Amino acid sequence: MYVRIEDLYFGYTKNTHVLHNVSFAMQEGEIVAILGSSGSGKSTLLRLLSGLEMPSKGRIEVNEETLCSANTFVECEKRHVGMVFQDYALFPHMDVIKNIAFGLKHLSKDAKKGRVQAMLKLINMEEKSHAFPHELSGGQQQRIALARALAPSPDILLLDEPFSNLDEDLKTKIRHELRSIMKKTAMTAIFVTHDYDDALDIADRICYLEDGRIVHEEVIKRS
Amino acid sequence: MLSRIRRNINIFSVVSIVAAALIVIPMLNILIEIFNEPTPAWQHIRQNLLTNYIINTTILIGFVAVFSALIGVFGATMVTRYEFKGRRLLSWFLMLPLAMPSYIAAYAYADMVSYTGSLARMFRWLNIPLVINVMNMPGAIFIFTLTLFPYVYMLTRGALSKQSAAFSENARLLGAGKVRTFIRVVLPLLRPALVAGTLLVVLETLNDYGVVAYFNVRVFSFAIFNAFENLGDTPAAIRLSGVLMVMVFIIIAIERFIRGKRRYSMHVKGRPLPRVALKGWQRFILPSLLWVIMVLAFFLPLAQLFYYATLTFTSVFTLSFVYLTINSLTLAVSATLITVLIALMLANYNRGSQNRFKKGLLKVTNLGYAIPGAVIAIAVMIFFIDIDHVLYPIYQFINPNSPRLVLSSTLVMLTFAFVLRFMAIGYNSIEASYDKIGDTFTEASYVLNTSKVKTLLKVDIPLIKHGLISAAIIVFIDVIKELPLTLILRPTNYNTLATEVFRYAREEMLQESAVPALVLILVSSVLIYVLTHYKKKGVPINVR
Ligand SMILES: Nc1ncnc2c1ncn2[C@@H]1O[C@H](COP(=O)(O)OP(=O)(O)O)[C@@H](O)[C@H]1O
Numbered sequence: 001m002y003v004r005i006e007d008l009y010f011g012y013t014k015n016t017h018v019l020h021n022v023s024f025a026m027q028e029g030e031i032v033a034i035l036g037s038s039g040s041g042k043s044t045l046l047r048l049l050s051g052l053e054m055p056s057k058g059r060i061e062v063n064e065e066t067l068c069s070a071n072t073f074v075e076c077e078k079r080h081v082g083m084v085f086q087d088y089a090l091f092p093h094m095d096v097i098k099n100i101a102f103g104l105k106h107l108s109k110d111a112k113k114g115r116v117q118a119m120l121k122l123i124n125m126e127e128k129s130h131a132f133p134h135e136l137s138g139g140q141q142q143r144i145a146l147a148r149a150l151a152p153s154p155d156i157l158l159l160d161e162p163f164s165n166l167d168e169d170l171k172t173k174i175r176h177e178l179r180s181i182m183k184k185t186a187m188t189a190i191f192v193t194h195d196y197d198d199a200l201d202i203a204d205r206i207c208y209l210e211d212g213r214i215v216h217e218e219v220i221k222r223s
Numbered sequence: 224m225l226s227r228i229r230r231n232i233n234i235f236s237v238v239s240i241v242a243a244a245l246i247v248i249p250m251l252n253i254l255i256e257i258f259n260e261p262t263p264a265w266q267h268i269r270q271n272l273l274t275n276y277i278i279n280t281t282i283l284i285g286f287v288a289v290f291s292a293l294i295g296v297f298g299a300t301m302v303t304r305y306e307f308k309g310r311r312l313l314s315w316f317l318m319l320p321l322a323m324p325s326y327i328a329a330y331a332y333a334d335m336v337s338y339t340g341s342l343a344r345m346f347r348w349l350n351i352p353l354v355i356n357v358m359n360m361p362g363a364i365f366i367f368t369l370t371l372f373p374y375v376y377m378l379t380r381g382a383l384s385k386q387s388a389a390f391s392e393n394a395r396l397l398g399a400g401k402v403r404t405f406i407r408v409v410l411p412l413l414r415p416a417l418v419a420g421t422l423l424v425v426l427e428t429l430n431d432y433g434v435v436a437y438f439n440v441r442v443f444s445f446a447i448f449n450a451f452e453n454l455g456d457t458p459a460a461i462r463l464s465g466v467l468m469v470m471v472f473i474i475i476a477i478e479r480f481i482r483g484k485r486r487y488s489m490h491v492k493g494r495p496l497p498r499v500a501l502k503g504w505q506r507f508i509l510p511s512l513l514w515v516i517m518v519l520a521f522f523l524p525l526a527q528l529f530y531y532a533t534l535t536f537t538s539v540f541t542l543s544f545v546y547l548t549i550n551s552l553t554l555a556v557s558a559t560l561i562t563v564l565i566a567l568m569l570a571n572y573n574r575g576s577q578n579r580f581k582k583g584l585l586k587v588t589n590l591g592y593a594i595p596g597a598v599i600a601i602a603v604m605i606f607f608i609d610i611d612h613v614l615y616p617i618y619q620f621i622n623p624n625s626p627r628l629v630l631s632s633t634l635v636m637l638t639f640a641f642v643l644r645f646m647a648i649g650y651n652s653i654e655a656s657y658d659k660i661g662d663t664f665t666e667a668s669y670v671l672n673t674s675k676v677k678t679l680l681k682v683d684i685p686l687i688k689h690g691l692i693s694a695a696i697i698v699f700i701d702v703i704k705e706l707p708l709t710l711i712l713r714p715t716n717y718n719t720l721a722t723e724v725f726r727y728a729r730e731e732m733l734q735e736s737a738v739p740a741l742v743l744i745l746v747s748s749v750l751i752y753v754l755t756h757y758k759k760k761g762v763p764i765n766v767r
């Protein structure tokens with residue numbers, strides 16, 4: 001298994017638990033949706049996977065590397081995990097190119113440029129490369145955030161409610177777009193949502209999260 | 224059309240327009256003077272001194288700006304991002320240097336390091352072969368940095384405590400370590416607050432006269448005073464003011480240019496980063512640095528003043544000193560009340576408006592703070608002499624033996640100048656509170672057919688009480704320690720705490736200056752305590 005999450009427990013304060021005994025596994029290239037209502041612990045789960053929070057118990061393995069266990073904890077900047085935040089959090093003082101290039105500091109100047117161009121092409125936004133975030137629409141901001149997260153070729157991509165800030169009529173189009181981008185890059189991805197239609201359109205599999213517990217799993221059959 | 228005009232006339236618009244006119248006219252006087260034939264004294268200044276003034280001023284404000292920015296951001300980062308013993312205390316202590324006027328710190332330090340001073344004696348006693356001279360450019364930079372950095376601290380602390388954690392977290396997920404995250408993301412996002420705070424520091428430095436006069440550092444305010452008081456050459460003083468104003472505008476323009484079309488805020492939800500506990504050596508070293516700054520900026524000069532005050536208390540603390548204190552406080556209170564009241568009218572007039580005329584009016588009324596006190600003083604004086612000139616027939620009608628100048632050189636003129644200079648400070652604080660509560664409550668009240676004034680009294684004022692109180696406190700502290708304006712515009716034989724400190728210092732009676740200096744510092748410190756500890760009870764500050 002490419003991703004293995006075992007027996008994860010977490011609470012923001014002592015003696016309270018937001019997540020209980022969360023376990024699941026994923027194959028490489030699989031897209032899993034975590035579906036749950038508001039406050040069920042979806043964002044918290046992503047924060048644990050990305051290393052922004054430390055679980056009180058449990059184990060996380062990605063691509064044969066133990067990111068977190070009883071005696072290891074890999075810091076978030078060393079995890080090769082990409083994440084798209086709920087409101088994108090694009091850096092407002094950088095233009096599109098600088099935003100996407102932010103995670104590529106290990107590359108040479110030319111390689112960086114090439115990678116940024118490839119990302120812009122992937123999300124189909126070459127013409128906006130010098131725009132600043134405040135000059136972009138919500139949908140465009142989201143695609144830039146996606147490109148920024150994908151640029152360093154993370155082992156796994158996490159998306160937090162990627163559609164919650166978008167207009168209803170844009171959603172269907174963007175859902176398909178998102179799925180096609182992720183499949184094109186063969187990206188292993190987890191995204192969380194409270195909307196069943198989102199999950200149905202994008203995911204290969206849905207995990208239902210209720211009060212911090214995974215209560216049910218459902219495989220989506222696609223023709 | 225007429226009905227539209229009538230609809231637009233109300234107490235807010237009338238006050239705003241009159242206030243703007245009263246501020247513009249004196250400034251125009253200065254501009255006009257620049258186009259007059261230059262005097263021989265000006266030729267002399269321009270050929271022999273001007274370059275020097277420009278270089279000195281640039282060096283002074285350059286270093287003070289950089290050092291205050293460093294200390295201010297360091298302090299703000301420490302108290303918002305880290306947890307350590309004494310953090311809560313430091314978090315408001317670091318505001319206290321605002322209560323220490325730069326010129327008082329300058330007098331105290333000059334005395335402490337002089338041959339007979341306490342520090343110099345301590346060095347000799349400890350056999351440290353260290354002789355410090357502060358009465359020079361580096362000394363001035365030291366004094367201004369320590370007394371003015373709280374402006375940067377105050378604004379960047381506010382911005383940091385609101386900055387969404389999402390930005391830093393994103394940077395770290397993209398592989399940036401702590402340092403890179405701070406330099407590439409946290410710091411750039413602080414830029415508006417950092418620039419605003421540093422600008423305040425620069426403007427206060429340009430405004431100062433007490434420090435540069437005592438240390439004999441030849442910068443612009445020194446030159447303006449010299450031309451005005453010693454050479455009696457008002458036109459030359461006005462020309463110097465003009466050059467100084469151009470310098471200020473160039474600084475602001477450069478910042479705007481560098482900023483370009485970038486923005487520094489976006490609506491991103493999320494809490495600020497939680498504070499993390501300092502570890503290892505950092506636990507002792509970093510907070511100690513802050514305490515050293517606090518001691519140097521506040522407690523050391525304060526201790527010196529206390530000691531001197533015990534020596535001179537009986538001779539200085541007379542009935543006339545009590546009167547002087549009361550005078551000083553009364554003047555500051557009335558100037559503060561008028562400033563805040565007009566600022567409130569302006570803020571109301573301008574609320575939620577995109578109207579160009581209103582925006583222009585506002586820029587004008589907020590110009591005062593960008594213009595050094597000495598310049599405002601001269602402008603206001605010319606203005607009041609003109610007014611007296613126009614009103615003279617009326618004076619004669621009332622009293623045939625009336626003197627020619629009635630309003631000039633009265634407290635009316637001085638108060639007017641204070642209001643003009645500090646309007647921006649009051650306004651900005653009130654505007655920020657209005658931004659926070661939004662327009663819904665006021666609109667609801669208008670819909671219920673409540674009059675504008677009644678809405679202001681019953682709805683707005685209770686909601687923005689906190690903003691009003693902080694505006695009043697900051698303006699009050701600024702007024703009570705203001706020196707250059709007061710020196711030029713006060714009525715003959717009228718003294719305030721600030722001018723009394725200045726007078727003693729000029730006569731080398733530093734020990735005697737301690738009592739008025741202490742009263743000034745203590746009053747301001749108490750107000751800063753109130754400002755930092757005032758809780759908003761039952762007021763929905765965060766609605767929207
Ligand atoms: N930083 C935090 N500190 C304390 N409690 C938190 C914090 N973040 C989230 N919570 C709590 O944890 C629970 C799960 O939150 P979250 O993971 O954000 O849910 P979801 O993303 O599914 O809406 C909620 O009850 C929320 O109030």
Ligand SMILES: [Mg+2]
Pocket residue numbers: 042043044160161
């Ligand atoms: Mg969430």
